[in-house]
């Protein structure tokens with residue numbers, strides 16, 4: 001007889017999901033599974049829409065990283081129009097992308113994960129949230145809220161709207177940046193940098209307190225995938241795909257966006273609406289790889305901005321013999337990326353061309369197909385469209401950043417459940433850790449395909465054929 | 475003073491409405507001592523509690539789970555607000571209503587997959603034939619439109635409710 005534990009919903013993550021943990025006849029954890037319960041259907045319902053609508057439409061897959069979808073989508077449309085966008089437009093797209101990385105990473109670290117890190121994995125669940133942090137550590141909560149706001153303000157000052165702006169369009173952007181908006185951002189930069197550095201200085205020394213979590217939070221060899229520039233510098237807007245192994249040896253490099261389908265396959269699993277991409281050369285499920293901040297830092301050779309570069313040196317020292325493997329270190333990688341993004345925002349705003357014109361290339365469709373790739377906060381995002389004679393979408397495929405991590409998240413929750421869930425006593429802290437490993441990946445599940453249940457923690461007793469024998473709730 | 479018990483619920487939406495809620499920024503801290511966030515994707519409660527004063531619902535009703543949750547939420551909430559266009563009109567999720575459930579699932583899991591092409595059906599909730607706005611399922615007390623509603627609109631609504639008035643969303647309305 002086996003037992004099944006269900007965590008429903010998984011909380012403090014950006015999406016709808018539940019977790020089941022199956023125990024074997026000895027009461028040991030056999031396997032844990034993450035089930036993504038939301039399905040949106042974008043790939044079909046965009047059919048018949050004018051391709052120019054795609055950025056605004058697909059942005060609605062996700063309110064946390066709409067800028068990523070706007071960018072990948074607009075890049076696919078640029079290709080359909082066969083245009084090279086004006087230099088100032090490319091700089092403005094980069095600027096808004098960094099702004100989104102700042103706000104999204106701040107949300108993940110401060111609003112969603114800091115309760116575990118500051119109040120403790122075993123702390124009272126009723127207080128384990130950002131307002132709970134605000135009550136005990138007001139300074140840190142204020143910093144987090146301020147930093148997220150700063151990212152959102154850059155987006156608003158640049159594009160006119162914080163969430164789902166219609167400013168990024170096929171061919172570029174629809175309005176130049178005003179000197180007033182630039183100055184309003186620049187005056188706040190030093191405070192933002194100070195918060196980013198202060199947070200890193202606080203977090204780095206406390207990492208060692210989480211040794212059990214470091215050891216078991218999806219800590220295993222895997223491939224890592226991210227975009228890099230031709231010389232191997234980290235890239236978030238352009239560049240091409242590079243994959244490295246657990247020793248940081250390059251296994252695939254300079255793969256152009258248009259060749260993604262030769263490199264990555266997508267597998268379906270019966271118990272989740274989220275597909276599992278895999279590296280085709282190794283097949284499914286051996287071709288497991290990770291994306292996002294941890295992957296980007298493992299994949300790139302350098303960050304190319306002074307403050308972040310010196311942090312990268314310390315980050316590499318966490319695992320000197322190869323790639324940093326523990327997914328717990330996504331948190332640290334995220335903070336380093338905030339610092340990097342802030343430095344890049346400073347550079348971009350210092351260049352006079354940021355205010356330049358024109359910012360949009362106009363053209364009719366000149367190609368039947370377009371593929372756009374960019375690095376979303378959570379990893380590589382791919383939009384692929386085909387159009388008909390009238391410029392209407394006839395087919396679309398989206399590979400969402402979080403999807404790439406599906407295999408790794410599943411292996412991660414199994415690893416952490418084996419370590420912390422002991423059948424005799426399933427503590428609240430153990431279950432929170434199973435969720436916390438998911439929070440490391442910062443999955444954006446609204447993107448992918450969430451669950452508020454009247455069911456919470458349910459323990460179901462099922463026989464090997466899956467028939468439920470008994471069920472208790474707490 | 476008794477704190478007002480507030481919940482936020484996320485059905486089939488993109489979380490943009492929840493992000494706009496967070497876009498109240500420091501004002502969130504200012505009202506933190508007047509409210510108890512008893513249920514939300516931002517907190518750890520797993521069960522929707524009884525006696526909630528106000529619930530904001532984001533998103534349309536698209537699957538079995540959404541339907542079931544919404545009914546529970548309604549039965550345990552005094553005032554229910556539809557937050558954002560997806561909850562108000564079904565908006566983007568409703569765009570799939572032009573296609574059959576089978577067509578949209580086939581695209582994602584048969585045509586756009588390269589291994590184990592099949593339609594997922596275990597453990598996860600079943601899609602409803604059509605995606606619906608929440609007022610088609612339960613009584614809604616307040617509509618806050620926008621995609622997403624401006625943080626200002628959410629704050630205005632919340633501030634009025636904290637004072638015990640029903641807000642006039644027309645004053646801060648925006649389209650899109």
Ligand code: SF4
Nearest residue numbers: 487488490558559560
């Ligand atoms: S109304 Fe707009 S912002 Fe809100 S959930 Fe729907 S698509 Fe997202």
